[in-house]
Amino acid sequence: MVGRRFTGVDVLWPGSVDRPQAEVLSQSIAGRRIASLDRRGKYLLLRLDDGSTLVVHLRMTGRLRTHPRDAAPHHHARVVLHLDDGQDLHFEDQRKFGRLYLVADEAGLADVLRNVGPEPLAPQQVAAPSSAAAAASHQVREGAEEAPGPLPSGVTRRDFRDLLRGRRAMLKPLLLDQRFLAGLGNIYVDEALYRARLHPLRRSDTLTPAEVDQLYDGIVDALSQGIANRGTTLADYRDSWGTAGRNQERLLVFRREGKPCPRCGTPIEKIRVGGRGTHLCPTCQPGSGG
C-alpha cells in the first residue's frame, strides 16, 4: 500500500464512513498518496502525503482486501477505494460495525483516538512495500505456534502498576476498556486472565504485587501468541491476503466451555461478565476475591 495513490472512492454504505460526509471523503482523498502505515490500539492508520490520515476500525467483521480494478464488489463491500496501480482496496464488513475516518491533521486524529489508552506492546516492524521480503514475510509457517518469546512491550511492568493505581473495577471489564489499555478484545482478555490465573470477577484493587505482574505477563503473552499465529479465525477473520489465522487452534479457554483445562483438566466454565461471554478454569482461576 505504501507509495500508492488514491484516485477515487465509492461509498456503497454511507454508515461505514464516520467522518467526513461521504462526498467530502471522496473529494479529499482523491490524489493523496499513502506515505506510511501505522496502528494505535485497534485502529489502523493510513498516513497520507498531505498530513491527513485515513483511519480504519474493523470492529467485528470488517476487512480490507485488494481486488483488481472495478472487480464486482463482494456482497459485504461497503467502501471501495481506487488506487493508481490497477487495484482497488475494498472495505468489506458483514455486520456494518466497522468505521472509516478521514482526518485532516493530528488534532483530528487525536479526536478519533481520544479513548485509546497505552499500548501493551511496542510498535511492530511493518514489512517494506513491494519487496521479496514482504512477499516472504506473509508466508504461513508450518503449524501454529507459541510465541517464540514475548514481543517487546509498550507499557513496562512499572507502567502497568501505575495504570492500576486508583482502579478498582472487575478485571474483565477493566481489560476490555480501551481507555485503560489499548487493543484487548474479548478473546485476548479471557486468554490473558487464564494465563495470569486470575478470576475475571476479581477486583483490580485486590491484586497482590505478584498477581499484578502475572496479569501483565498474561497480557503480553496472549497478544504475542496471537500475533505469532497471525490472528484468531473463529469465523470470518482473514488477513489482507485473505489468509485465515491459526491462533484459534491455540486458545486455552476461549469458546472451550466444557472442554478440559489444558493445565489441570477441570472443565472450562462459561459465565457472563458485563454482558460478555467469559471463559475460565474454576480451578486455576479461583474465587473472585469478594
Add this chain to the structure above:
DNA sequence: ATCCCTTCCTGAACGC
C-alpha cells in the same frame, strides 16, 4: 470511577 443498558448490524443457531 464504575456499572448497566441500549444502539448499531447480520447471519448462524436454536425452538417449535
Add this chain to the structure above:
DNA sequence: TGCGTTCAGGAAGGGA
C-alpha cells in the same frame, strides 16, 4: 421445511 427468537460483540452515549 419454515417460521420466529436469541445470541454474538466493539464502542459510544446516557443514566444511575
